[in-house]
Amino acid sequence: MKLKAPESISFAETSFCPGCGHGLVARLIGEVMEEMGMTEKLLTVVDVACASLNIDTWKFDTIMAAHGRPIATATGVKKVRKENPVLAYLGDGAAYAIGISETMYGALRNDNVVVIVINNGVFGMTGGQMAPTSLEGQRTSTTVMGRDVKKTGKPFDITKMIGQLDIAYLARGSVANFKDIAKTKKYIRKAFEKHMNNEGYCLLEILSPCPTNLGMTPVQCAQRVDDAMRDQYPTGEYIDNGGNQ
Protein backbone atom coordinates (compact mmCIF):
# COMPACT_ATOMS: atom_id res chain seq x y z
CA MET A 1 0.00 0.00 0.00
CA LYS A 2 1.35 3.31 -1.02
CA LEU A 3 1.15 6.01 1.62
CA LYS A 4 3.43 8.74 0.30
CA ALA A 5 1.49 11.41 -1.51
CA PRO A 6 2.57 12.40 -5.02
CA GLU A 7 4.89 15.37 -5.30
CA SER A 8 2.33 17.20 -7.40
CA ILE A 9 0.15 17.70 -4.32
CA SER A 10 0.88 20.51 -1.91
CA PHE A 11 -0.65 19.76 1.45
CA ALA A 12 0.61 23.04 2.82
CA GLU A 13 -1.65 25.04 0.54
CA THR A 14 -4.78 22.94 0.39
CA SER A 15 -7.88 24.34 2.09
CA PHE A 16 -10.75 21.93 1.62
CA CYS A 17 -13.19 21.36 4.49
CA PRO A 18 -12.69 18.23 6.63
CA GLY A 19 -14.43 15.26 5.04
CA CYS A 20 -14.72 16.86 1.59
CA GLY A 21 -14.08 14.63 -1.40
CA HIS A 22 -12.18 17.19 -3.49
CA GLY A 23 -8.88 16.50 -1.72
CA LEU A 24 -9.19 12.77 -2.32
CA VAL A 25 -9.81 13.28 -6.03
CA ALA A 26 -6.96 15.80 -6.26
CA ARG A 27 -4.63 13.20 -4.81
CA LEU A 28 -5.93 10.43 -7.10
CA ILE A 29 -5.25 12.63 -10.12
CA GLY A 30 -1.73 13.30 -8.81
CA GLU A 31 -1.12 9.57 -8.31
CA VAL A 32 -2.36 8.70 -11.78
CA MET A 33 -0.16 11.40 -13.34
CA GLU A 34 2.82 10.06 -11.44
CA GLU A 35 2.12 6.49 -12.53
CA MET A 36 1.66 7.54 -16.15
CA GLY A 37 4.75 9.74 -16.10
CA MET A 38 2.72 12.85 -16.94
CA THR A 39 3.23 14.97 -13.81
CA GLU A 40 5.33 17.49 -15.74
CA LYS A 41 2.89 17.59 -18.65
CA LEU A 42 -0.60 17.89 -17.23
CA LEU A 43 -2.40 21.17 -17.87
CA THR A 44 -5.50 21.70 -15.78
CA VAL A 45 -8.45 24.05 -15.99
CA VAL A 46 -10.49 24.45 -12.83
CA ASP A 47 -13.83 26.07 -12.20
CA VAL A 48 -14.39 28.79 -9.61
CA ALA A 49 -15.49 28.05 -6.01
CA CYS A 50 -14.44 24.77 -4.32
CA ALA A 51 -12.98 23.30 -7.52
CA SER A 52 -10.71 26.34 -7.82
CA LEU A 53 -8.92 25.51 -4.56
CA ASN A 54 -7.01 22.92 -6.56
CA ILE A 55 -5.02 25.73 -8.15
CA ASP A 56 -3.16 25.89 -4.83
CA THR A 57 -3.40 22.17 -4.04
CA TRP A 58 -1.80 20.92 -7.25
CA LYS A 59 1.57 21.91 -8.61
CA PHE A 60 0.35 21.57 -12.20
CA ASP A 61 0.18 24.54 -14.57
CA THR A 62 -3.41 25.61 -14.06
CA ILE A 63 -6.00 28.05 -15.41
CA MET A 64 -8.92 29.18 -13.32
CA ALA A 65 -11.76 29.53 -15.82
CA ALA A 66 -15.04 31.44 -15.56
CA HIS A 67 -17.91 29.66 -13.78
CA GLY A 68 -19.22 26.84 -15.93
CA ARG A 69 -16.68 27.36 -18.75
CA PRO A 70 -13.71 25.10 -17.88
CA ILE A 71 -14.55 22.56 -20.58
CA ALA A 72 -14.56 25.21 -23.33
CA THR A 73 -11.37 26.68 -21.90
CA ALA A 74 -9.74 23.25 -21.75
CA THR A 75 -10.66 22.65 -25.40
CA GLY A 76 -8.85 25.89 -26.26
CA VAL A 77 -5.78 24.71 -24.35
CA LYS A 78 -5.74 21.27 -25.98
CA LYS A 79 -6.00 22.73 -29.49
CA VAL A 80 -2.81 24.68 -28.83
CA ARG A 81 -0.91 22.15 -26.68
CA LYS A 82 -1.74 18.93 -28.48
CA GLU A 83 1.01 16.89 -26.81
CA ASN A 84 -0.08 17.69 -23.27
CA PRO A 85 -2.82 15.95 -21.27
CA VAL A 86 -5.55 18.50 -20.51
CA LEU A 87 -8.04 18.21 -17.66
CA ALA A 88 -11.18 20.26 -16.98
CA TYR A 89 -12.13 19.96 -13.31
CA LEU A 90 -15.44 21.31 -12.06
CA GLY A 91 -18.37 20.85 -9.71
CA ASP A 92 -21.89 19.71 -10.54
CA GLY A 93 -23.29 23.26 -10.36
CA ALA A 94 -20.77 24.43 -12.94
CA ALA A 95 -21.05 21.43 -15.23
CA TYR A 96 -24.80 20.85 -15.11
CA ALA A 97 -26.34 24.29 -14.39
CA ILE A 98 -24.55 27.36 -15.75
CA GLY A 99 -22.16 25.32 -17.92
CA ILE A 100 -24.52 22.64 -19.27
CA SER A 101 -24.11 24.07 -22.77
CA GLU A 102 -20.31 23.76 -22.61
CA THR A 103 -20.59 20.26 -21.09
CA MET A 104 -23.00 19.14 -23.80
CA TYR A 105 -21.14 20.68 -26.73
CA GLY A 106 -17.77 19.35 -25.60
CA ALA A 107 -19.45 15.94 -25.88
CA LEU A 108 -21.17 16.71 -29.19
CA ARG A 109 -17.85 17.73 -30.74
CA ASN A 110 -16.16 14.81 -28.94
CA ASP A 111 -13.47 17.29 -27.87
CA ASN A 112 -10.30 15.54 -26.77
CA VAL A 113 -10.31 16.59 -23.11
CA VAL A 114 -10.70 14.80 -19.78
CA VAL A 115 -13.59 16.18 -17.74
CA ILE A 116 -13.94 15.39 -14.06
CA VAL A 117 -17.14 16.56 -12.38
CA ILE A 118 -17.41 16.41 -8.60
CA ASN A 119 -21.04 15.66 -7.74
CA ASN A 120 -21.79 16.49 -4.11
CA GLY A 121 -25.40 17.47 -4.76
CA VAL A 122 -25.04 21.07 -3.69
CA PHE A 123 -23.49 24.44 -4.57
CA GLY A 124 -20.59 24.35 -2.12
CA MET A 125 -18.69 27.56 -1.67
CA THR A 126 -21.70 29.83 -2.18
CA GLY A 127 -23.29 28.33 0.92
CA GLY A 128 -25.16 25.17 0.06
CA GLN A 129 -27.83 26.16 -2.42
CA MET A 130 -29.75 23.63 -4.52
CA ALA A 131 -27.79 22.13 -7.41
CA PRO A 132 -29.26 20.26 -10.41
CA THR A 133 -28.05 17.09 -8.64
CA SER A 134 -29.67 17.79 -5.24
CA LEU A 135 -31.84 14.83 -4.28
CA GLU A 136 -35.63 14.95 -4.08
CA GLY A 137 -36.59 16.31 -0.68
CA GLN A 138 -33.02 17.47 0.06
CA ARG A 139 -32.87 20.50 2.31
CA THR A 140 -30.57 23.22 1.03
CA SER A 141 -30.38 26.97 1.65
CA THR A 142 -32.68 27.55 -1.34
CA THR A 143 -34.95 24.55 -0.66
CA VAL A 144 -35.43 24.93 3.06
CA MET A 145 -38.49 22.66 3.09
CA GLY A 146 -36.76 20.09 0.90
CA ARG A 147 -36.35 19.99 -2.89
CA ASP A 148 -39.80 19.93 -4.49
CA VAL A 149 -39.40 18.31 -7.90
CA LYS A 150 -42.75 19.73 -9.01
CA LYS A 151 -41.08 23.12 -8.93
CA THR A 152 -37.51 22.26 -9.87
CA GLY A 153 -37.68 19.18 -12.04
CA LYS A 154 -36.02 15.95 -11.00
CA PRO A 155 -32.37 15.46 -10.04
CA PHE A 156 -30.13 15.66 -13.09
CA ASP A 157 -28.32 12.55 -14.27
CA ILE A 158 -25.58 13.32 -16.82
CA THR A 159 -25.46 9.72 -18.05
CA LYS A 160 -29.02 10.08 -19.35
CA MET A 161 -28.08 13.20 -21.28
CA ILE A 162 -24.84 12.22 -22.97
CA GLY A 163 -25.06 8.45 -22.49
CA GLN A 164 -26.01 7.89 -26.12
CA LEU A 165 -23.46 10.22 -27.68
CA ASP A 166 -20.41 9.15 -29.60
CA ILE A 167 -17.83 10.02 -26.95
CA ALA A 168 -14.76 8.12 -25.77
CA TYR A 169 -15.59 7.51 -22.13
CA LEU A 170 -18.35 8.10 -19.60
CA ALA A 171 -18.21 6.76 -16.06
CA ARG A 172 -19.34 7.54 -12.54
CA GLY A 173 -17.23 6.83 -9.48
CA SER A 174 -17.37 7.67 -5.81
CA VAL A 175 -14.90 8.57 -3.08
CA ALA A 176 -17.11 7.67 -0.13
CA ASN A 177 -15.39 4.37 0.72
CA PHE A 178 -12.06 2.59 0.14
CA LYS A 179 -13.38 0.22 -2.49
CA ASP A 180 -14.90 2.98 -4.56
CA ILE A 181 -11.81 5.15 -4.23
CA ALA A 182 -9.72 2.38 -5.77
CA LYS A 183 -12.27 1.92 -8.56
CA THR A 184 -12.46 5.66 -9.20
CA LYS A 185 -8.70 5.81 -9.56
CA LYS A 186 -8.92 3.15 -12.29
CA TYR A 187 -11.56 5.23 -14.06
CA ILE A 188 -9.33 8.31 -13.89
CA ARG A 189 -6.43 6.35 -15.33
CA LYS A 190 -8.56 4.92 -18.11
CA ALA A 191 -9.86 8.37 -19.02
CA PHE A 192 -6.32 9.72 -19.33
CA GLU A 193 -5.17 6.70 -21.35
CA LYS A 194 -7.98 7.27 -23.82
CA HIS A 195 -7.22 10.97 -23.84
CA MET A 196 -3.55 10.38 -24.69
CA ASN A 197 -4.75 7.98 -27.38
CA ASN A 198 -6.71 10.92 -28.86
CA GLU A 199 -10.01 9.08 -28.56
CA GLY A 200 -12.03 12.14 -27.60
CA TYR A 201 -14.29 13.31 -24.80
CA CYS A 202 -13.89 11.52 -21.47
CA LEU A 203 -16.27 12.53 -18.70
CA LEU A 204 -16.00 11.08 -15.22
CA GLU A 205 -18.48 12.10 -12.55
CA ILE A 206 -17.40 11.44 -8.98
CA LEU A 207 -19.87 11.27 -6.08
CA SER A 208 -18.41 13.15 -3.18
CA PRO A 209 -19.42 14.18 0.35
CA CYS A 210 -19.92 17.81 1.41
CA PRO A 211 -20.26 17.60 5.21
CA THR A 212 -20.13 21.38 5.72
CA ASN A 213 -23.16 22.21 3.62
CA LEU A 214 -25.16 19.15 4.54
CA GLY A 215 -24.58 19.76 8.26
CA MET A 216 -23.24 16.25 8.84
CA THR A 217 -20.11 14.68 10.24
CA PRO A 218 -17.67 13.42 7.59
CA VAL A 219 -18.62 9.82 8.40
CA GLN A 220 -22.36 10.49 8.21
CA CYS A 221 -21.91 12.35 4.95
CA ALA A 222 -19.84 9.58 3.35
CA GLN A 223 -22.55 7.15 4.42
CA ARG A 224 -25.17 9.32 2.75
CA VAL A 225 -23.18 9.20 -0.52
CA ASP A 226 -23.03 5.42 -0.27
CA ASP A 227 -26.75 5.12 0.34
CA ALA A 228 -28.97 7.90 -0.97
CA MET A 229 -26.72 9.38 -3.64
CA ARG A 230 -25.69 6.10 -5.20
CA ASP A 231 -29.33 5.01 -5.42
CA GLN A 232 -30.03 8.07 -7.53
CA TYR A 233 -26.72 8.06 -9.39
CA PRO A 234 -25.48 4.49 -10.00
CA THR A 235 -21.71 4.14 -10.29
CA GLY A 236 -19.93 2.26 -13.08
CA GLU A 237 -18.78 2.70 -16.66
CA TYR A 238 -21.42 3.87 -19.14
CA ILE A 239 -19.44 4.41 -22.35
CA ASP A 240 -16.14 2.71 -23.03
CA ASN A 241 -15.56 2.82 -26.75
CA GLY A 242 -12.14 1.25 -26.65
CA GLY A 243 -10.41 3.03 -29.46
CA ASN A 244 -10.85 5.84 -31.90
CA GLN A 245 -12.83 4.46 -34.80
Place this chain on the structure above:
Amino acid sequence: MKQVLMKGNEALAEAALRAGCRFYSGYPITPQSEILEYLSWRMDEVGGEFIQTESELSGINMLLGASAAGARVLTSSSGPGYSLNQEGISYLVAADLPAVIVDVMRYGNGLGDVSQSQGDYWQLTRGGGHGDYRTIVLAPSSVQENADFTYEAFELAEKYRHPVLIGSDAAIGQMIEKVSFPEMKDHDIDTYEWSIKGCKKGEVQKKITNTLYYMENYDDYLLNKYQQMEDNEQRWESISVEDAELVLVAYGISSRICKEAVMTAREQGIKLGLIRPITLWPYPVNAFKELGSECKALMTVEMNILGQMKDDVVLAVANKYPVYSYTTVKEVPETETIIEKAKNILSCKEA
Protein backbone atom coordinates in the same frame (compact mmCIF):
# COMPACT_ATOMS: atom_id res chain seq x y z
CA MET B 1 3.07 44.02 -51.92
CA LYS B 2 0.45 43.91 -54.64
CA GLN B 3 -3.02 45.20 -53.99
CA VAL B 4 -6.11 43.02 -54.17
CA LEU B 5 -9.83 43.73 -54.02
CA MET B 6 -11.32 42.31 -50.88
CA LYS B 7 -14.26 42.58 -48.50
CA GLY B 8 -13.45 44.32 -45.23
CA ASN B 9 -14.28 41.40 -42.96
CA GLU B 10 -12.20 39.01 -45.03
CA ALA B 11 -9.26 41.41 -45.10
CA LEU B 12 -9.45 41.55 -41.32
CA ALA B 13 -9.40 37.75 -41.10
CA GLU B 14 -6.46 37.42 -43.50
CA ALA B 15 -4.50 40.06 -41.57
CA ALA B 16 -5.06 38.13 -38.33
CA LEU B 17 -3.49 35.03 -39.89
CA ARG B 18 -0.60 37.11 -41.16
CA ALA B 19 -0.03 38.40 -37.63
CA GLY B 20 0.53 34.81 -36.51
CA CYS B 21 -2.96 34.12 -35.16
CA ARG B 22 -3.56 30.37 -35.28
CA PHE B 23 -6.64 30.05 -33.12
CA TYR B 24 -10.16 31.31 -33.72
CA SER B 25 -13.31 30.37 -31.80
CA GLY B 26 -16.59 32.16 -32.38
CA TYR B 27 -20.22 32.16 -33.43
CA PRO B 28 -21.93 33.48 -36.55
CA ILE B 29 -23.72 36.82 -36.47
CA THR B 30 -24.37 39.39 -39.18
CA PRO B 31 -22.57 41.61 -40.22
CA GLN B 32 -19.31 39.87 -39.19
CA SER B 33 -19.93 36.28 -40.35
CA GLU B 34 -17.44 36.59 -43.23
CA ILE B 35 -14.62 36.62 -40.66
CA LEU B 36 -15.79 33.23 -39.41
CA GLU B 37 -16.47 31.86 -42.89
CA TYR B 38 -13.12 32.95 -44.24
CA LEU B 39 -11.16 31.50 -41.33
CA SER B 40 -13.13 28.23 -41.43
CA TRP B 41 -11.09 27.19 -44.47
CA ARG B 42 -8.11 29.53 -44.41
CA MET B 43 -7.09 28.50 -40.88
CA ASP B 44 -6.71 24.93 -42.12
CA GLU B 45 -4.38 26.10 -44.87
CA VAL B 46 -1.95 27.61 -42.37
CA GLY B 47 -2.22 24.76 -39.84
CA GLY B 48 -4.26 26.68 -37.28
CA GLU B 49 -7.38 25.82 -35.33
CA PHE B 50 -10.85 27.11 -36.16
CA ILE B 51 -13.86 26.25 -34.01
CA GLN B 52 -17.44 27.33 -34.62
CA THR B 53 -18.73 27.31 -31.06
CA GLU B 54 -22.22 26.86 -29.62
CA SER B 55 -22.29 30.43 -28.33
CA GLU B 56 -20.21 33.57 -27.96
CA LEU B 57 -19.70 32.66 -24.30
CA SER B 58 -18.08 29.40 -25.26
CA GLY B 59 -16.13 31.15 -28.02
CA ILE B 60 -14.49 33.73 -25.75
CA ASN B 61 -13.79 31.23 -22.96
CA MET B 62 -12.25 28.75 -25.38
CA LEU B 63 -10.09 31.56 -26.69
CA LEU B 64 -9.02 32.32 -23.13
CA GLY B 65 -7.64 28.78 -22.82
CA ALA B 66 -5.79 29.02 -26.13
CA SER B 67 -4.31 32.37 -25.11
CA ALA B 68 -3.17 30.97 -21.75
CA ALA B 69 -1.50 28.17 -23.71
CA GLY B 70 0.53 30.77 -25.61
CA ALA B 71 -1.21 31.17 -28.97
CA ARG B 72 -2.21 34.37 -30.72
CA VAL B 73 -5.99 34.23 -30.64
CA LEU B 74 -8.97 35.94 -32.25
CA THR B 75 -12.71 36.02 -31.86
CA SER B 76 -15.23 38.27 -33.52
CA SER B 77 -18.85 39.17 -33.08
CA SER B 78 -21.39 41.94 -33.37
CA GLY B 79 -23.70 43.76 -30.92
CA PRO B 80 -25.72 41.07 -29.13
CA GLY B 81 -22.91 38.53 -29.43
CA TYR B 82 -20.33 41.05 -28.32
CA SER B 83 -22.40 41.54 -25.14
CA LEU B 84 -21.89 37.84 -24.40
CA ASN B 85 -18.15 38.19 -25.07
CA GLN B 86 -17.94 40.62 -22.15
CA GLU B 87 -17.72 37.82 -19.57
CA GLY B 88 -14.55 36.49 -21.10
CA ILE B 89 -13.03 39.91 -21.79
CA SER B 90 -13.25 40.74 -18.09
CA TYR B 91 -11.55 37.39 -17.29
CA LEU B 92 -8.84 38.01 -19.92
CA VAL B 93 -8.11 41.38 -18.30
CA ALA B 94 -8.06 39.82 -14.83
CA ALA B 95 -5.57 37.15 -15.90
CA ASP B 96 -3.31 39.46 -17.97
CA LEU B 97 -3.99 37.53 -21.16
CA PRO B 98 -3.53 38.92 -24.69
CA ALA B 99 -6.29 38.41 -27.26
CA VAL B 100 -7.89 40.30 -30.12
CA ILE B 101 -11.67 40.71 -30.12
CA VAL B 102 -13.56 42.26 -33.00
CA ASP B 103 -16.97 43.93 -32.74
CA VAL B 104 -18.40 44.75 -36.16
CA MET B 105 -21.05 47.08 -34.80
CA ARG B 106 -24.71 46.73 -35.76
CA TYR B 107 -27.78 48.84 -35.10
CA GLY B 108 -30.00 48.91 -32.04
CA ASN B 109 -30.48 47.50 -28.55
CA GLY B 110 -31.58 43.94 -27.84
CA LEU B 111 -31.53 42.03 -31.09
CA GLY B 112 -31.47 45.33 -32.96
CA ASP B 113 -31.01 44.95 -36.68
CA VAL B 114 -28.28 44.01 -39.13
CA SER B 115 -27.94 47.60 -40.35
CA GLN B 116 -24.76 49.55 -39.77
CA SER B 117 -24.41 51.76 -36.71
CA GLN B 118 -21.87 53.02 -34.17
CA GLY B 119 -23.93 52.21 -31.11
CA ASP B 120 -21.41 50.15 -29.14
CA TYR B 121 -19.03 53.04 -28.41
CA TRP B 122 -19.74 53.13 -24.69
CA GLN B 123 -19.58 49.36 -24.34
CA LEU B 124 -16.26 49.24 -26.18
CA THR B 125 -14.61 52.14 -24.38
CA ARG B 126 -15.96 51.87 -20.82
CA GLY B 127 -15.02 48.26 -20.12
CA GLY B 128 -18.40 46.65 -20.65
CA GLY B 129 -17.79 43.57 -18.55
CA HIS B 130 -17.84 43.45 -14.77
CA GLY B 131 -15.23 45.19 -12.65
CA ASP B 132 -13.30 48.30 -13.65
CA TYR B 133 -10.99 48.01 -16.59
CA ARG B 134 -10.08 49.53 -19.93
CA THR B 135 -9.01 48.03 -23.23
CA ILE B 136 -7.31 49.57 -26.24
CA VAL B 137 -9.94 50.00 -28.98
CA LEU B 138 -8.89 50.50 -32.59
CA ALA B 139 -11.43 51.97 -35.01
CA PRO B 140 -10.67 51.32 -38.70
CA SER B 141 -12.27 53.42 -41.43
CA SER B 142 -11.31 51.46 -44.55
CA VAL B 143 -10.68 47.91 -45.70
CA GLN B 144 -6.94 48.64 -45.64
CA GLU B 145 -7.20 49.77 -42.02
CA ASN B 146 -9.26 46.70 -41.13
CA ALA B 147 -6.19 44.73 -42.18
CA ASP B 148 -3.50 47.04 -40.75
CA PHE B 149 -5.17 47.58 -37.38
CA THR B 150 -5.81 43.87 -36.89
CA TYR B 151 -2.18 43.09 -37.60
CA GLU B 152 -1.13 45.75 -35.13
CA ALA B 153 -3.73 44.73 -32.53
CA PHE B 154 -1.84 41.49 -31.89
CA GLU B 155 1.36 43.42 -31.20
CA LEU B 156 -0.43 45.72 -28.76
CA ALA B 157 -2.13 42.78 -27.03
CA GLU B 158 1.23 41.10 -26.57
CA LYS B 159 2.97 44.32 -25.50
CA TYR B 160 0.55 44.91 -22.63
CA ARG B 161 -0.62 41.32 -21.98
CA HIS B 162 -4.14 42.62 -22.37
CA PRO B 163 -7.09 42.08 -24.71
CA VAL B 164 -7.30 44.58 -27.57
CA LEU B 165 -10.59 45.42 -29.27
CA ILE B 166 -11.32 46.39 -32.84
CA GLY B 167 -14.46 48.49 -33.13
CA SER B 168 -15.23 47.97 -36.78
CA ASP B 169 -18.16 49.20 -38.82
CA ALA B 170 -20.70 47.09 -40.67
CA ALA B 171 -20.13 49.31 -43.69
CA ILE B 172 -16.38 48.74 -43.65
CA GLY B 173 -16.86 45.03 -42.96
CA GLN B 174 -19.15 44.66 -45.94
CA MET B 175 -17.54 47.00 -48.49
CA ILE B 176 -15.00 45.88 -51.05
CA GLU B 177 -11.88 47.99 -51.52
CA LYS B 178 -8.30 47.53 -52.53
CA VAL B 179 -5.98 46.28 -49.83
CA SER B 180 -2.38 45.14 -49.52
CA PHE B 181 -1.32 42.85 -46.72
CA PRO B 182 1.62 42.88 -44.33
CA GLU B 183 4.00 39.97 -44.45
CA MET B 184 3.18 36.60 -42.90
CA LYS B 185 4.51 36.26 -39.40
CA ASP B 186 5.10 33.13 -37.32
CA HIS B 187 4.25 33.03 -33.67
CA ASP B 188 5.95 30.53 -31.36
CA ILE B 189 3.60 29.34 -28.60
CA ASP B 190 6.61 29.05 -26.28
CA THR B 191 7.46 32.74 -26.69
CA TYR B 192 5.87 33.79 -23.42
CA GLU B 193 7.47 32.73 -20.17
CA TRP B 194 4.08 32.99 -18.47
CA SER B 195 2.10 30.60 -20.70
CA ILE B 196 1.17 27.13 -19.46
CA LYS B 197 3.36 24.36 -20.85
CA GLY B 198 3.54 21.78 -18.06
CA CYS B 199 5.33 22.32 -14.77
CA LYS B 200 8.79 20.76 -14.68
CA LYS B 201 10.20 19.43 -11.44
CA GLY B 202 11.68 22.23 -9.38
CA GLU B 203 9.83 24.93 -11.32
CA VAL B 204 7.14 27.13 -9.82
CA GLN B 205 3.77 26.20 -11.29
CA LYS B 206 2.04 28.72 -13.55
CA LYS B 207 -1.30 29.91 -12.29
CA ILE B 208 -3.39 31.69 -14.91
CA THR B 209 -6.01 33.38 -12.81
CA ASN B 210 -6.98 36.75 -11.45
CA THR B 211 -3.67 38.47 -10.77
CA LEU B 212 -5.15 40.19 -7.72
CA TYR B 213 -4.88 36.87 -5.86
CA TYR B 214 -1.11 36.88 -6.13
CA MET B 215 -0.06 40.49 -6.57
CA GLU B 216 0.40 42.73 -3.55
CA ASN B 217 0.26 45.99 -5.52
CA TYR B 218 -2.43 44.90 -7.97
CA ASP B 219 -4.18 48.27 -8.19
CA ASP B 220 -0.91 50.13 -8.78
CA TYR B 221 0.08 47.58 -11.40
CA LEU B 222 -3.18 48.05 -13.29
CA LEU B 223 -3.17 51.83 -12.98
CA ASN B 224 0.36 51.89 -14.36
CA LYS B 225 -0.63 49.61 -17.23
CA TYR B 226 -3.51 51.89 -18.21
CA GLN B 227 -1.34 54.98 -17.80
CA GLN B 228 1.25 53.47 -20.16
CA MET B 229 -1.47 52.87 -22.72
CA GLU B 230 -2.76 56.44 -22.35
CA ASP B 231 0.75 57.87 -22.66
CA ASN B 232 1.91 55.74 -25.59
CA GLU B 233 -1.03 54.55 -27.64
CA GLN B 234 -3.21 57.57 -28.43
CA ARG B 235 -3.72 57.57 -32.19
CA TRP B 236 -5.63 59.91 -34.41
CA GLU B 237 -5.71 61.63 -37.77
CA SER B 238 -6.14 65.40 -38.07
CA ILE B 239 -7.27 67.29 -41.14
CA SER B 240 -7.11 71.09 -41.41
CA VAL B 241 -7.48 71.55 -37.67
CA GLU B 242 -4.99 74.40 -37.19
CA ASP B 243 -7.10 77.15 -38.75
CA ALA B 244 -10.52 75.53 -38.44
CA GLU B 245 -13.41 77.51 -36.96
CA LEU B 246 -15.41 74.34 -36.41
CA VAL B 247 -13.78 70.95 -35.83
CA LEU B 248 -15.68 67.78 -36.60
CA VAL B 249 -14.91 64.67 -34.55
CA ALA B 250 -15.77 61.34 -36.10
CA TYR B 251 -14.39 57.80 -36.41
CA GLY B 252 -14.96 54.81 -38.65
CA ILE B 253 -17.30 55.15 -41.61
CA SER B 254 -18.63 58.54 -40.41
CA SER B 255 -15.16 60.02 -40.57
CA ARG B 256 -15.01 59.34 -44.31
CA ILE B 257 -18.11 61.46 -44.88
CA CYS B 258 -16.61 64.14 -42.64
CA LYS B 259 -13.45 64.25 -44.78
CA GLU B 260 -15.58 65.03 -47.78
CA ALA B 261 -17.51 67.61 -45.78
CA VAL B 262 -14.27 69.37 -44.78
CA MET B 263 -13.14 69.61 -48.42
CA THR B 264 -16.54 70.73 -49.71
CA ALA B 265 -16.97 73.31 -46.94
CA ARG B 266 -13.51 74.75 -47.52
CA GLU B 267 -14.41 75.25 -51.20
CA GLN B 268 -17.36 77.31 -49.92
CA GLY B 269 -15.10 79.32 -47.60
CA ILE B 270 -16.27 77.59 -44.42
CA LYS B 271 -13.28 76.58 -42.32
CA LEU B 272 -14.02 73.07 -41.13
CA GLY B 273 -11.48 70.64 -39.72
CA LEU B 274 -11.60 67.01 -38.58
CA ILE B 275 -10.17 65.00 -35.73
CA ARG B 276 -10.55 61.29 -36.38
CA PRO B 277 -9.85 59.15 -33.30
CA ILE B 278 -8.11 55.95 -34.35
CA THR B 279 -7.97 54.72 -30.77
CA LEU B 280 -11.39 55.12 -29.15
CA TRP B 281 -9.59 54.22 -25.93
CA PRO B 282 -7.15 55.61 -25.00
CA TYR B 283 -9.10 58.58 -26.28
CA PRO B 284 -6.71 60.80 -28.27
CA VAL B 285 -6.99 63.85 -26.00
CA ASN B 286 -3.63 65.04 -27.31
CA ALA B 287 -5.25 65.65 -30.70
CA PHE B 288 -7.26 68.49 -29.20
CA LYS B 289 -4.10 70.38 -28.26
CA GLU B 290 -3.77 71.13 -31.97
CA LEU B 291 -6.93 73.25 -32.02
CA GLY B 292 -6.08 76.70 -33.39
CA SER B 293 -6.99 80.14 -32.09
CA GLU B 294 -9.85 80.43 -34.57
CA CYS B 295 -11.70 77.41 -33.20
CA LYS B 296 -15.18 78.31 -31.98
CA ALA B 297 -16.81 74.93 -31.44
CA LEU B 298 -16.65 71.19 -32.11
CA MET B 299 -19.25 68.78 -33.44
CA THR B 300 -19.22 65.00 -33.16
CA VAL B 301 -20.65 63.14 -36.11
CA GLU B 302 -21.62 59.61 -35.20
CA MET B 303 -24.16 56.92 -35.92
CA ASN B 304 -26.03 56.38 -32.67
CA ILE B 305 -29.03 57.88 -30.90
CA LEU B 306 -27.35 59.40 -27.87
CA GLY B 307 -24.18 60.87 -29.37
CA GLN B 308 -22.05 58.58 -27.25
CA MET B 309 -18.64 60.05 -28.13
CA LYS B 310 -19.65 63.60 -27.17
CA ASP B 311 -18.74 62.98 -23.50
CA ASP B 312 -15.16 62.19 -24.43
CA VAL B 313 -14.82 65.30 -26.55
CA VAL B 314 -16.24 67.47 -23.74
CA LEU B 315 -13.61 65.99 -21.41
CA ALA B 316 -10.85 66.39 -23.99
CA VAL B 317 -11.50 70.13 -24.48
CA ALA B 318 -12.18 70.71 -20.77
CA ASN B 319 -15.15 72.98 -21.41
CA LYS B 320 -13.10 75.50 -23.40
CA TYR B 321 -15.39 75.10 -26.41
CA PRO B 322 -19.03 74.17 -26.89
CA VAL B 323 -19.49 70.64 -28.26
CA TYR B 324 -22.41 69.73 -30.53
CA SER B 325 -23.56 66.42 -31.95
CA TYR B 326 -24.96 65.35 -35.28
CA THR B 327 -26.24 61.80 -34.97
CA THR B 328 -27.71 59.70 -37.74
CA VAL B 329 -28.11 56.24 -36.15
CA LYS B 330 -28.21 53.75 -39.04
CA GLU B 331 -27.94 56.03 -42.06
CA VAL B 332 -24.53 57.45 -42.84
CA PRO B 333 -24.32 61.19 -42.14
CA GLU B 334 -24.77 63.53 -45.12
CA THR B 335 -22.15 66.00 -46.25
CA GLU B 336 -24.76 68.68 -46.92
CA THR B 337 -26.27 68.30 -43.45
CA ILE B 338 -22.85 68.49 -41.81
CA ILE B 339 -22.14 71.76 -43.63
CA GLU B 340 -25.60 73.14 -42.87
CA LYS B 341 -25.21 72.40 -39.17
CA ALA B 342 -21.72 73.87 -39.19
CA LYS B 343 -23.06 77.08 -40.70
CA ASN B 344 -25.78 77.28 -38.04
CA ILE B 345 -23.27 76.78 -35.23
CA LEU B 346 -20.86 79.34 -36.62
CA SER B 347 -23.67 81.88 -37.05
CA CYS B 348 -24.67 81.28 -33.44
CA LYS B 349 -27.88 79.43 -34.29
CA GLU B 350 -28.76 76.13 -32.68
CA ALA B 351 -27.06 73.19 -34.40
